[in-house]
Amino acid sequence: MATVKKTKKASENAAPAAEVQGEEPVRRRDFIHIAAISFAGVGAGAVALPVLGTMSASADVVALSSIEVDVSKIEAGQAIKTSWRKQPVFIRNLTAEEIKAANSADVGAMRDPQTLAERTQPGKENMLITLGVCTHLGCVPLGAAAGEVKGEFGGYFCPCHGSHYDTAGRIRKGPAPLNLQVPEYTFLSDTIVKIG
Amino acid sequence: MSFPWAQQYTPQNPVMQWVDERLPLPRLVYNAVGAGYPVPRNLNYFWNFGVLAGAALMIQIITGIILAMHYAANVGVAFNSVEHIMRDVPAGWFIRYAHMNGASFFFIVVYIHMFRGLYFGSYKAPREMIWLLGVVIFLLMMATGFMGYVLPWGQMSFWGAQVITGFFSAIPVVGEPLRQWLLGGFAPDQAALNRFFSLHYLLPFVIAGVIILHIWALHIPGSSNPTGVHVKAEADTVPFHPYYTAKDGFGLGVFLIFFVAVTFFAPNMLGHPDNYIPANPLSTPAHIVPEWYYLPFYAILKAFTVDFGIPFTGIVIIPAKLMGVLAMFGSILLFFFLPWLDTSPVRSGNYRPLFKKFFWFGLVPAVVILGICGAMPAEQPWVLLSQIAAAYYFAHFLIILPIISRIEKPLPLPNSITEAVTGKPLELAAA
Known part of the structure; x- marks a missing residue:
């Protein structure tokens, strides 16, 4: 204890001496302190990035990125559910009335304005392909399977927090901020669609 | 730190003397929860719930460690491993039901503990740090409870x-x-x-660590009490042991009666049947x-159904989804500011007529209604x-509390705890 006190006093005495001469001079030791701490900080950051990165989607999860679906069996007015990237996808063959309802709605007044044409592919405007994931908090909306509630706009209805989607899968009422997401897809033939 | 009249630890047993000189752990316990910790003499049963929360955490850790010996965290077998615990592991059903209901009882006692703090002003100076650490514990509990609920990999687990992870997708850009x-x-x-x-196993030990800080901070000013008046002399206090060890022991017995009654006779009362369906x-x-203990916050999340923007222009500043998430987190985070929102120097709600009215006829019904709406x-x-x-709820904390703190005329406070208890002034009672 005694020796600790002594060194403390010595340093206290040294400090005012430096102040007398005006500004405290930059010591070699200050530079070493700053350099050492900065370098340790850079090192910690360099290690933290890959450590946190381990929590990102792993290669096998990312690899399962595309599927092919045969849509020839879907009658007008029917929809099927399939699974893509562990998430449900709705493929819906719209009826003429549903297409009409989607096209006659006032796009400008919508929360996420999009036309049916923008959400489907040319020549295949009856095939509405969307993720079956509510854009609110990720529940699977109802309306794809026969007999399920389709909501106030005849499309999909999310039972979790009451979001209503129309026949183009656009959000019309409820807390969801966006339309049902349309995944990237291409028609390989008239009946086979590749999602992803 | 303690009051100057706190009893000193003087081990009689030579073994304890030997230990105390080398590692003063017995001394630490004696000063923390033994005769060396003077506590106000007038604590009511609301003051049992801190100890009960500690007991509930111990139940969760012990049952949880046993469950982890039989559970497998793999989406292919997780659900079946839980059923294996329920059907095949000896007394496995008991351990799992105790863990399931233990979580609910942990939240019950913590909510009563928080209610005590809110009504009796336990968050006020000089006890702000205890309150802040308590809010941290509460947040950790919510995270732990959520992750634990996911583990059986039933339908409610998955969804x-x-x-809940969908909350984070509300944040713009990232x-x-x-x-x-x-x-x-x-x-x-x-x-x-x-x-x-992994995290569900880790966080309870983090909670235990923050509880140690919570108790450490508590022992600086000492426990609050129902009058909110400071301890002034030895006559205002009794040693924690044997007075409050006995009272807490009794409270623990009552708590365990309720706990085992639910665990044995209505183990699924607080759960959801959907979670016995494998995740799809x-x-x-x-x-x-969600589980009942999240319902009021869930109701706040669901209460935001329209975008917040400039009227008639269609310009959205904050979408409904983000508003709901911000409000839900905000409803808990505002507890961090409570010690500075309620500026009244009077702690106990018993002496605050206006506060009492808003508390019982405003805040309490609002939270109950939110709980019902959440379900x-x-x-x-x-x-x-x-x-x-x-x-x-938000108005109560952000508008009403600051205003009534300024305009309210509190009832006269007793001069001392002893006077409140015995009706005689402190000096006379002490003599």
Whole structure:
């Protein structure tokens, strides 16, 4: 204890001496302190990035990125559910009335304005392909399977927090901020669609 | 630190003397929860709930360690491993039901503990740090409880994970990548289940660590009391042991009666039957509800149904989804500011006529209504009710408390704890 006190006093005495001469001079030791701490900080950051990165989607999860679906069996007015990237996808063959309802709605007044044409592919405007994931908090909306509630706009209805989607899968009422997401897809033939 | 009249630890047994000189752990215990900690003499039964919360955490840790010996965190077998615990492991059903209901009882006693703090002003100077640490413990508990609920990998587990990690996707720009990082994929799956198990095992020990800080901070000013008046002399206090060890022991017995009654006779009363259906990523249960202890906050989330923007221009500043998430987190985070929102120097609600009215006829009904609305589907009248109750909840803390702190005329406080208890002034009673 005694020796600790002594060194403390010595340093206290040294400090005012430096102040007398005006500004405290930059010591070699200050530079070493700053350099050492900065370098340790850079090192910690360099290690933290890959450590946190381990929590990102792993290669096998990312690899399962595309599927092919045969849509020839879907009658007008029917929809099927399939699974893509562990998430449900709705493929819906719209009826003429549903297409009409989607096209006659006032796009400008919508929360996420999009036309049916923008959400489907040319020549295949009856095939509405969307993720079956509510854009609110990720529940699977109802309306794809026969007999399920389709909501106030005849499309999909999310039972979790009451979001209503129309026949183009656009959000019309409820807390969801966006339309049902349309995944990237291409028609390989008239009946086979590749999602992803 | 303690009051100057605190009893000193003087071990008689030579073994304890030997230990105390080398590692003063017995002394630490003696001064923390023994005769060396003087406590106000007038504590009522609301003051049992801190100890009960500690007991509930111990029940969770012990049952949890046993469950982890039989559980497998793999999406293929997690659900079946829980059924294996229920059917095949000797007394496994008991351990699992105790853990399941232990979580509910942990929240029950912590909510009563928080209620005590809110009503008796335990968050006020000089005890702000105790309150802040308590809010940290509460947040950790919510995270732990959520991740634990995911582990059985039933329908509610899966969809609960989907909805709760969905909160993060509300954050602009970084939200969706952040959610995928948290889940380790595009939807809850193996990566998410595995990391939730890891963290669910870790966090209770973090909670235990913060509880040590919570108690450490408590022992600086000492316990509060129902009058809110400071301890002034030795006559105002009694030693923690044997007085409050006995009282807490009695309280613990009553707590355990309720706990085992529910565990044995109604083990699924507080759960959801949907969680006995294996997780199915392609089908959402018709009605997703979180565990009861999250319901008021869930109701606040659901109360925001319209975008917040400039009227008639269609310009959206904050979308409804983000508003709901911000409000839900905000409803808890505002507890961090409570010691500075309520500026009245009078601690106990018993001496604050206006505060008492708003507390009992405003805050308490608002939280109860939010709890009920949280369990209901997103339909009228529940949406409107939860909007009104959520508005009151925020107004209570952010507007009403600061105002009544300024305009209220508190009732006269007793001169001392002893006077409040015996009716005689402190000096006379002490003599």
